[in-house]
Amino acid sequence: MQMPSLWGAVAVAGFQLRRLLTPPRLAMAALGAVFPAAVMLAASRASRGRLDPDLAVVLLYVLIPEGLCLLGLLVTMCPAVSDELERGTWVHVTVRPSGRASLLLGTFLAAVVWTGSVALIALGIALAVTKVWHPEAVAMAFSGLIVLSCIGRAALFALPAVIMPKRALVASVGVAIVVEYLAGVLPAVVNQATVSLRLRTLLVEWMGWRRKLPVEIQLLVDMQPAWVQVIAVFIVAAVFLTAALFILERRQFPPSEEV
Amino acid sequence: MIHITHLTKLYGSVIGVNDVTVDLDVGAHGLLGPNGAGKTTFLGLITGQLRPTMGRVEVFGEPPFANPRVLRRIGYCPAADLAERHATPQAWVRYLVRLSGFTGGEAESRAERAIEQVGLDSASRRPIATLSKGMRQRVKIAGAIAHDPDLLVLDEPFIGLDPVARHELVHLVRGWSRDRSLIVASHLLHEVEALDAGLAVILGGRLVASGAALEIRSLIESLPAEIRVRCFPPQRFAEVAWRSTGVESVRVESEDIVVVATRQPAALAAVAQQAAADGLAIAEVMPADRSLEGIFGRLVQLHRGVGP
Numbered sequence: 062m063q064m065p066s067l068w069g070a071v072a073v074a075g076f077q078l079r080r081l082l083t084p085p086r087l088a089m090a091a092l093g094a095v096f097p098a099a100v101m102l103a104a105s106r107a108s109r110g111r112l113d114p115d116l117a118v119v120l121l122y123v124l125i126p127e128g129l130c131l132l133g134l135l136v137t138m139c140p141a142v143s144d145e146l147e148r149g150t151w152v153h154v155t156v157r158p159s160g161r162a163s164l165l166l167g168t169f170l171a172a173v174v175w176t177g178s179v180a181l182i183a184l185g186i187a188l189a190v191t192k193v194w195h196p197e198a199v200a201m202a203f204s205g206l207i208v209l210s211c212i213g214r215a216a217l218f219a220l221p222a223v224i225m226p227k228r229a230l231v232a233s234v235g236v237a238i239v240v241e242y243l244a245g246v247l248p249a250v251v252n253q254a255t256v257s258l259r260l261r262t263l264l265v266e267w268m269g270w271r272r273k274l275p276v277e278i279q280l281l282v283d284m285q286p287a288w289v290q291v292i293a294v295f296i297v298a299a300v301f302l303t304a305a306l307f308i309l310e311r312r313q314f315p316p317s318e319e320v
Numbered sequence: 321m322i323h324i325t326h327l328t329k330l331y332g333s334v335i336g337v338n339d340v341t342v343d344l345d346v347g348a349h350g351l352l353g354p355n356g357a358g359k360t361t362f363l364g365l366i367t368g369q370l371r372p373t374m375g376r377v378e379v380f381g382e383p384p385f386a387n388p389r390v391l392r393r394i395g396y397c398p399a400a401d402l403a404e405r406h407a408t409p410q411a412w413v414r415y416l417v418r419l420s421g422f423t424g425g426e427a428e429s430r431a432e433r434a435i436e437q438v439g440l441d442s443a444s445r446r447p448i449a450t451l452s453k454g455m456r457q458r459v460k461i462a463g464a465i466a467h468d469p470d471l472l473v474l475d476e477p478f479i480g481l482d483p484v485a486r487h488e489l490v491h492l493v494r495g496w497s498r499d500r501s502l503i504v505a506s507h508l509l510h511e512v513e514a515l516d517a518g519l520a521v522i523l524g525g526r527l528v529a530s531g532a533a534l535e536i537r538s539l540i541e542s543l544p545a546e547i548r549v550r551c552f553p554p555q556r557f558a559e560v561a562w563r564s565t566g567v568e569s570v571r572v573e574s575e576d577i578v579v580v581a582t583r584q585p586a587a588l589a590a591v592a593q594q595a596a597a598d599g600l601a602i603a604e605v606m607p608a609d610r611s612l613e614g615i616f617g618r619l620v621q622l623h624r625g626v627g628p
Contacts, residue, residue, distance in 0.1 A: 068418060068423060069418065069421070072418035072419055076411075079406070079407070079411075080406060083406065148404050148405075149398070149400045149401055149403045149404075150403075150404055152369060152396070152398045153398070153402075153460075153463060154416075154419060155368075156369060156391055156394060157391060157416065157420050158389075158391045158392045158419075158420060158421060159388050159419075159421075160391070161386065163419055310386050311371075311386075313369065313371060315331045315336070315361075316360040316364060
């Protein structure tokens with residue numbers, strides 16, 4: 062397997078981010094950034110301003126590190142290969158030394174930066190309109206959760222992006238449902254490889270909820286400390302990315318499939 | 321420079337390249353063949369985008385597939401149009417140069433130089449989507465030469481270019497191939513001839529002829545000409561034609577068409593006169609198949625030992 066060039070990956074990331082700076086993409090990002098705040102306001106109104114602060118945190122968690130990050134990564138990471146094939150740029154990139162590896166890692170970086178930025182802005186707006194205990198602590202914890210969610214899920218979506226580029230979006234939604242939300246809540250060994258288990262556990266740890274949790278909910282989180290969860294996310298991401306790189310290095314597309 | 325042995329590429333059951341063995345030395349080479357002949361697949365194998373199903377391809381002594389050492393020395397301009405909408409030529413070429421391992425400042429100056437070389441400096445800051453097809457073609461060529469490769473591979477580089485731009489590009493590419501290597505794929509013989517390149521003719525994934533341009537042209541010209549005669553009844557005309565000298569084959573193609581292959585087309589006029597005198601109705605006499613497809617078809621027959 063080729064070793065990706067750091068400068069190549071940075072070049073791809075910069076180029077991909079500039080591609081995202083189009084009016085439709087910016088409008089979508091703006092919508093994503095205000096949507097969680099709108100939902101929090103609606104929930105607060107529905108509860109006549111007495112939304113339980115812990116419930117508000119759970120709602121924020123579902124909306125931002127889970128919902129918004131997942132959606133953002135679906136549209137930025139999944140087309141890693143298919144977009145290049147459609148634009149006729151795949152062949153230009155793959156005839157460069159380490160082009161394939163740079164393309165994957167650069168797109169991964171761009172997806173994390175773009176989605177992470179939108180999610181952090183969304184968090185700031187949502188916290189401004191939501192009553193929670195210790196908003197600074199919540200902001201810190203959620204910033205960490207957003208970064209980890211983006212890294213873990215972008216790496217996960219890299220696999221469908223390289224295995225079935227033309228169906229990557231559908232496949233990634235399937236992977237998100239089956240791996241993250243089905244296997245992730247099974248109290249079995251299989252959930253250890255999911256990002257959702259690690260994020261839930263970190264939420265519980267960083268919010269100091271471990272002792273408050275009912276026994277049946279404790280089955281949905283891991284018993285290990287926070288630093289183990291953080292390392293686990295990086296390991297899972299590294300494994301997914303390495304597998305995706307391995308596959309991408311061997312992918313071949315007949316000339317008729319390019320464009 | 322390029323050493324190819326029994327190279328075959330299959331896409332499932334479809335043959336892209338079929339058992340090609342050829343050595344290409346340093347210098348300029350033209351790859352000639354009609355659309356769908358396997359030229360792009362052949363170039364894909366040389367430029368490391370595709371891996372051989374069977375056989376071996378070595379470029380600069382190594383297999384090129386996903387090989388950074390080889391890819392660093394190759395510049396490739398594909399035939400497919402560049403559909404990058406928002407980037408400018410300068411940004412696009414700089415991006416490709418950075419992917420070739422150059423850092424920011426060096427990439428910027430190389431991109432500028434390449435864009436100037438292809439004569440696009442006035443349009444270098446315009447979005448690629450707003451450029452004409454010919455200008456987009458030049459952007460692709462700038463991307464292929466900006467990192468100063470040892471081997472430049474161009475797939476149908478003249479498509480969409482007006483005669484002036486074509487002339488300029490020929491000039492640029494000929495200058496390039498003076499001290500470096502060049503492979504140009506085209507379906508037009510005169511385009512490749514203009515580059516003073518050696519020729520390899522490919523059809524149906526097979527290499528059917530290779531050599532100097534003059535050799536290939538004389539080979540093509542040595543092929544018997546096919547003459548199509550519209551007449552009635554065709555069987556009688558076929559009998560008359562077959563008895564005359566210089567005719568190599570006669571084929572009744574339809575109810576009123578006979579195709580005659582001959583090395584002496586002028587002699588066929590006498591045949592037609594004789595046939596008319598015998599009471600045959602001759603409506604039309606015309607060259608049957610001087611198209612490139614036809615010439616390639618005859619070359620295949622030669623290759624297989626079927627033809628004359």
